[in-house]
């Protein structure tokens with residue numbers, strides 16, 4: 001049985017490739033308590049206390065469950081200030097599984113983005129990428145660059161079934177090169193399993209074509225490899241010629257087509273904190289090794305404890321295991337299919353790290369000024385204690401003239417932490433969403449009563465509209 005056939009069997013019954021050795025007890029709450037909790041939190045799920053949440057699908061960042069191997073690795077952490085043994089283990093894992101030569105640890109992904117952007121980007125440069133990510137783009141801009149989105153158009157249509165919505169539109173890239181000149185473009189920024197598109201993959205065929213085009217112009221490719229193994233799984237399942245390949249081989253091939261990478265280990269690498277940058281060019285490495293001591297720490301710990309680096313080294317090898325990824329993405333798919341069976345409108349195809357519900361079609365009687373996705377997220381919490389988050393007009397914020405940005409997509413994100421919940425939890429989540437949606441007609445919208453200046457979705461407060 002090849003890899004693709006093996007994972008096809010998940011359409012019948014399948015189970016997680018692990019069992020539980022330690023459990024964390026959850027607090028159950030009553031509806032009355034939840035109504036009071038969400039009111040106190042200003043109808044913003046970010047402001048709920050985690051102890052009041054039953055199933056937490058706010059994010060997949062740093063919320064992973066570590067394995068017994070990782071926990072025992074924590075005890076082996078070498079906490080030396082310089083030359084920690086744990087650093088060398090992490091470095092060896094990155095070289096072995098990703099193939100990059102030189103490694104700089106950082107406290108998390110954005111630490112690596114800061115350093116690499118400062119080294120590679122000059123004022124006035126253009127940085128093309130397959131859709132932006134918040135912190136990645138911000139560091140590119142702080143370094144003086146201008147981000148340009150060159151993802152395929154399909155990525156902006158939530159119901160388009162295109163299997164590789166993370167692909168680069170080569171014509172858009174060529175146009176940019178023509179317009180600005182290759183010397184203005186230090187690198188193309190490529191994310192694997194594009195977060196903001198809903199966890200959608202880039203194909204190897206597309207990446208190879210981008211590599212060919214950029215090599216002709218002497219432009220580098222920098223890889224945001226935060227979810228590279230999840231991307232590799234979709235390639236194994238969907239791309240011609242890769243059904244027989246192991247995830248590990250596919251991951252390595254993806255990395256081999258790029259010049260360097262930044263990584264938030266809080267996602268794919270199955271830990272709670274950490275990140276790194278990795279490059280093949282010695283000169284860039286040398287500059288990074290010098291800069292890291294300014295922002296993070298010495299180049300053999302970069303803001304991480306030895307035990308964190310130990311856990312990352314083990315997490316990387318677990319993340320490229322075929323059965324792990326089959327269950328990880330299989331669980332996301334399980335939730336998505338369950339929701340579809342209840343008639344809930346979700347973004348298609350189902351992505352790698354979460355399911356996104358279209359709040360506009362669920363609450364057609366609310367205008368975007370009445371925050372439909374924020375409303376739906378708070379009602380789902382009231383119904384079952386399940387915490388999700390808004391990805392719509394609140395997240396989009398305001399433009400430079402102070403006007404609300406009204407994005408096309410008004411979504412509620414159900415993000416699934418790795419190895420934390422069971423399929424039974426997913427049943428409860430889908431049933432709760434269906435229950436809330438079945439009586440959605442009578443739901444009233446929200447009014448914003450407090451709005452912070454930056455990234456307002458984290459801390460904004462709301463009140464129920466009275467009619």
Ligand SMILES: *Cc1c(COP(=O)(O)O)cnc(C)c1O
Pocket residue numbers: 061108109110111133135136191195224226263264265266267274275
């Ligand atoms: C989370 C994330 C980052 C930033 O990483 P942090 O560890 O949160 O600093 C960068 N890129 C992508 C795609 C991410 O999902």
